[in-house]
Amino acid sequence: MAANKQATYQAVAKNLIELIGGKENIQGAAHCATRLRIVLHDNDLMNLKEIEKLDYAKGAFLAGDQLQVIFGAGTVNDVYAAFRVEAGIQDMSLSDVKAQSAQKQNAFQRGIKALSDVFVQIIPGLLAAALLMGITGLLGQKGIFGEQSVVEMYPAIAGLNRFIQIMSTGIFTILPLLVVYSATKRFGGNPVLGLVMGAIMLHPDLGNAFDVGSGKVKPEIINLFGLKVELVGFQGGIIIALMMGAVVAKLDQFFNRKVPDIIKLFVAPLATVVISGLLLFTIVGPFGRFLADTITSGLMWSVTNFGAVGFMLFAGLQQVLVITGLHHVLGAVEAQLIANTGQNFLMPLMSVALMGQAGAVFGFTLAHWKQEKVRQIGLSAFGSTFFGISEPALFGVNIKYKFPLIMGCIAGAIGGAYVYFTKVKAIGFGATAIPGFAIVSTNGGGHLQYVIANVLALAVGFILTLLYSKMKKINFE
Structure with a gap:
């Protein structure tokens, strides 16, 4: 046999x-x-x-x-x-x-992939921190298990809850450092020099960026080669950290090629750090802050002005970005949102977009259950969506037969509207569907609303695709 x-x-x-x-x-x-x-x-x-x-x-x-x-x-x-x-x-x-x-891949595709690769190494730590945030939020929030929070009901666990709070916020205090490290490594530089640059960005002698922004602290200003430079830290500077990772890597590569071997050990890293630092405070930092503020302000403006329509458009079209590969850039945007606002409203939208496609692939599979090939790939693809992976569903069924993709997009849009009205948000990024439950904010019964939103998108995608399938003959050859 x-x-x-x-x-x-x-x-x-x-x-x-x-x-x-x-x-x-x-x-x-x-x-x-x-x-x-x-x-x-x-x-x-x-x-x-x-x-x-x-x-x-x-x-x-x-x-x-x-x-x-x-x-x-x-x-x-x-x-x-x-x-x-x-x-x-x-x-x-x-x-x-x-x-x-x-x-x-072309240069643009490689750039998109590089951004994704930078965050792949960091996401496990962020997910762990977000999960701990979710736990401490559940323990401290009133109205979930009664009129009192769990901590109030059981004072003995107050110390444990405080311990979890500290562990959950640790990574966010050094996130720019981790991003510079990962980006430097990804772009081919010495990651230790990335750590050095990240430490400079968060140096305690610099004015805390959040305190300076709120007016609590007045930053020190120095004269640097005729330029007035504000000594402000880069807490929350995710986009700046990404840019600095590329700068450090390219300078490291350049000096390692040009500096003679006899003095390379001393001169190359020195030149890399000094020039990177100058660029950080004079060009990259100011431009990065402007870019980050523009992105965050633009997203918040769209939420304020477009409301439910904006949420529906994003959730309806997000899986189209997955097809093109452009969805990888959203990780940097989500990280910046969390750094600036403490919350991430994009993750729930990406999750309902995914569930809309899940419902579509399941509806198509059920409608054509007698077709063995459809049944095999459909069930496998449907299962993977619950863990945040939509490519098998998209490429295996929905794009191939076209209308399930459209029905899934409509379902995602409806789920997006529900997310808007229930104000579901996340406190982390990098996970959707079932794993995403761990990083949902507890505010306003967020976990329950997250489940309802995803089930709604799943059901709508399923029903629309099933009904349409009954009216359409498919050639499986």
């Missing part, structure tokens, strides 16, 4: 290689838990429709510059092993394949 399965996997691998244009068209391949991921030299040489019909394949789609064929947990390991042998390629990790895929 095992031998027969192995022969079948080899046959699948051979057929797949033919359908993607032969061995010479393979740039790299790896697999994740459920999908075989292949980077091709020329995507036009593959036959996606025939790939979807392969034995064991539950669907296939092109995401960015990667062909992703869904085989399911366990099976994908066996198919990949046979594929690697038949193609004569070396074993590669997912990061290797992503690097190969990135080589095919």
